[in-house]
Amino acid sequence: MRIDLHTHSTASDGTDSPAELVRAARRAGLDVVAITDHDTTAGWAEASAEAERLGIGLVRGIEISCAHRGTSIHLLGYLIDPTHPGLLAELEKTRVSRETRAQRIVERLARDVPITYDEVLAQARDGSTIGRPHIADALVAAGIVADRDVAFASYLRDDSPYFVSHYAPHVVEAVRLVREAGGVPVMAHPFAAARGRTVGDEVIEEMAAAGLGGLEVHHRDHSAEAVAHGDALASRLGLLVTGSSDYHGTGKLNQLGERTTPPETLARIRELAGT
DSSP states (O other): OOEEOOBOOTTTTOSSOHHHHHHHHHHTTOSEEEEOOBTOOTTHHHHHHHHHHHTOEEEEEEEEEEEETTEEEEEEEESOOTTOHHHHHHHHHHHHHHHHHHHHHHHHHTTTSOOOHHHHHTTSOTTOOOOHHHHHHHHHHTTSSSSHHHHHHTTTSTTSTTOOOOOOOBHHHHHHHHHHTTOEEEESSTTOGGGSOOOOHHHHHHHHHHTOOEEEEEOTTSOHHHHHHHHHHHHHHTOEEEEOOOBOGGGSSOOTTSSOOOHHHHHHHHHHHTO
């Protein structure tokens, strides 16, 4: 059984609609795929209907934008109650902040490169939360960079002069909220240093004490050394180990199923969530 537990649709910053994402997962030979859009569950209904039609397993999830002392951290939340009031309130605050942040980043960029916010809006489908990936796509469309990866390695890095912060819940509080919402929190790409700053093991230990369920150890942005470290840390802390593609469609090089999660790990996630 092939299981990919981290993918994105047009509900956030992917290029496939939720239904297209499920169809792509089927073509890639996946048996189970998780939809984990940034700070939204808006794609769940469409993805669920298509998954049922095609007979492919769907795990309903979300990727929450969090922080710890200024360092960005992403937390995957699987099988949450999407109506949980506390979680909904945090997601709405984050969504609004992300959109105003995107406008401010474009204002800074426009001083040096020919880009407008209307060009960024043109890269997103209706209902999507505008964020840095859409700015990256606008930079690609304008011929300023070759692809999203180049955009994030240059203009959109966390240490770029164009960087603007946005509201994000503290990661330990986010772990607690996912648990309160009945879900299972897994830290996404925890050792992806090429993306920017990462946190030390002591932060992951604090997250584990608050209810963290696992680490996404097997990810294309992790070196062999990082994978070995992640496996050892997860073993020491009693955490699950997952592997995922972090697929965004044509926006990134990541391919569905390039990293997978064992069936017994997914079974444990479902058990922890009580489903």
